[in-house]
Amino acid sequence: MTNEQIKSRIESGKTFFGISGCGRIFARYVAYGPVYEWEVNQMIECPVQGEDLIWMLESSKENAE
DSSP states (O other): OOHHHHHHHHHHTOOEEEEOTTSOEEEEOSTTOOOEEEOSSSEEEOSSOTHHHHHHHHHHHHHHO
């Protein structure tokens, strides 16, 4: 998935599983549930959700460039 697709899924509350442009793996298993991120062989609930998570994605993309 592209970063834009991941962002739209975060905003819409739909389920998804995708890799961001900077290589981070995100998933939402239940509609409107929390977003999880892959970390050391397990999925961990992201410490931030919604708009804050989108901001975190954007800032990590800028840092990777």
